[in-house]
Amino acid sequence: MKTIHFPKVNDWNQYTKRPEIDHESLFNQVNIIFDEIMRSGDAAVKKYVHFFDRVDLNIFGIKKEEIENAENSVDESLRNAIKLAKRNIETFHLAQKETKKIVETTAGVRCWRESRPIERVGLYVPGGSAPLFSSVLMLGVPASIAGCREVVLCTPSQRNGHVHPAVLYAAKLANITKIFAVGGIQAIGAMTFGTESIPKVDKIFGPGNQYVTAAKQVAQNYDVAIDMPAGPSELLVIADQYSNPEYVAADLLSQAEHGKDSQVMLLSDDTDIIKRTIQAIDQQIKALPRKEIAEEALRNSKAIILKSIDECISFSNKYAPEHLILAINDPYSCIQEISNAGSVFLGQYSCESAGDYATGTNHTLPTNGYARSYSGVSLDDFVKKITFQDLSIEGLRNIGQALETMAEAEELFAHKNAVSIRLKDINNAAKSKNARQNQ
DSSP states (O other): OEEEESOOGGGHHHHSOOOOOOHHHHHHHHHHHHHHHHHHTHHHHHHHHHHHHOOOOSOOBOOHHHHHHGGGGSOHHHHHHHHHHHHHHHHHHHTTOOOOOOEEEETTEEEEEEEEEOSEEEEEOOOSSSOOHHHHHHHHHHHHHHTOSEEEEEOOOOTTSOOOHHHHHHHHHTTOOEEEOOOHHHHHHHHHHOOSSSOOOSEEEOOOOHHHHHHHHHHGGGTOEESOOOOSOEEEEEEOTTSOHHHHHHHHHHHHTTOTTOEEEEEESOHHHHHHHHHHHHHHGGGOTTHHHHHHHHHTOEEEEOSOHHHHHHHHHHHOOSEEEEESSOGGGGGGGOOSOSEEEESTTOOHHHHHHTSSSOOOOOOTTGGGTOOOOOGGGGEEEEEEEEEOHHHHHHHHHHHHHHHHHTTOHHHHHHHHHHHHHHHHHHHHHHHHHHO
16 A cells, blocks of 8 residues: 655646556447347357356246245344344435425426336346345345336356355345346346346446446446446545544455455545554454455555645545545534545444445445445435426416417427417406306
8 A cells, every 4th residue: 555645736636546447448348248148148148157257057047946045044143134234224215215295386386296116127236256245235125115116136146156145135135036146247238138038127226346337337328227337446534643543444454355456545644643554454454364355456545644634535525435434533523525425434433344234324336436426326216206297277377478488489389389379268268257257
């Protein structure tokens, strides 16, 4: 982990860059695989499952009996932990439901908005080096709350051709029954076009490596929406003289172990805390089973000494991290200054791992600087918002002249006529009524 001392603001751009990716080669590979899946369906998916995962699958779908029986292979303590996480995620996302609110914008003009679930959604859950059952909950629970009619889950199989039982158990809790043992670009392609086995979906959700992220971006060219470009994991920690270097080191390593292309950043106005944190990283990493992965990620990572915590916040906003930990003495004093971050963790005891699993917030978050314009996954991502308007005679009278004026100014005379023809009938009816009353 390279340490940088007091970089000038004009030089910050070079330090906010993520690990370099050969985008041309990456997207070429995605397009080749997508073209094959579009033409050959399951046969192409099977080919690439074998090529990338070294697994031969004749059937991609997981049988209902296997899903039902999965909990028997999951330790009771893990089952209870998954249930706790599910309850918290459900509680947080249920609170995001909107109540219909009718607004009368002008007398006689009523407007409101209602939510409708996206009918067919595809959930992607990585599983190459670890079974990410937590991501099943993060995506499956809000999909269930939203009422999506069809929920498809794709996740890589283990070397034995089976999906990890904890993933299946989490899927069962989240009411997901269509599960396919397919990962990578081929999974995204299958959900984009549909194959003999795997349904086409309207929107694709879920994190993944650079290949999955690129595939999701290409999927948008084929009329399939995505939640966000959620790529390799990243974390930025801001520490001050009061921070616990052991805690900070543990947090940085918790994200570095995700993958070799992950990136972690440490910012501080205190040289000593950075020095002690790096020493703690060197000690803690020795005991990690995923030591080699974390070490590779740390080569892409930086510790930066800045003049003040305010300057650290400014740098963080420029970086726009997926996860931000304010491991400082008074984190609440900085909240209003944070403009770009996927999810924020406040204080010494709010470890990022808590958000990954069980606080209830969603851990599917924007990476690679996309936190400048994207939010993390929420209930809103699984629904469409449809607006309604109801104009009475009074309402059309009140805004009719303005409508005619605007339509005429835009030279859209059919628009104007749609108003005028109604106003004419309304005025004629009013005149007739007045005439009868005066007889």
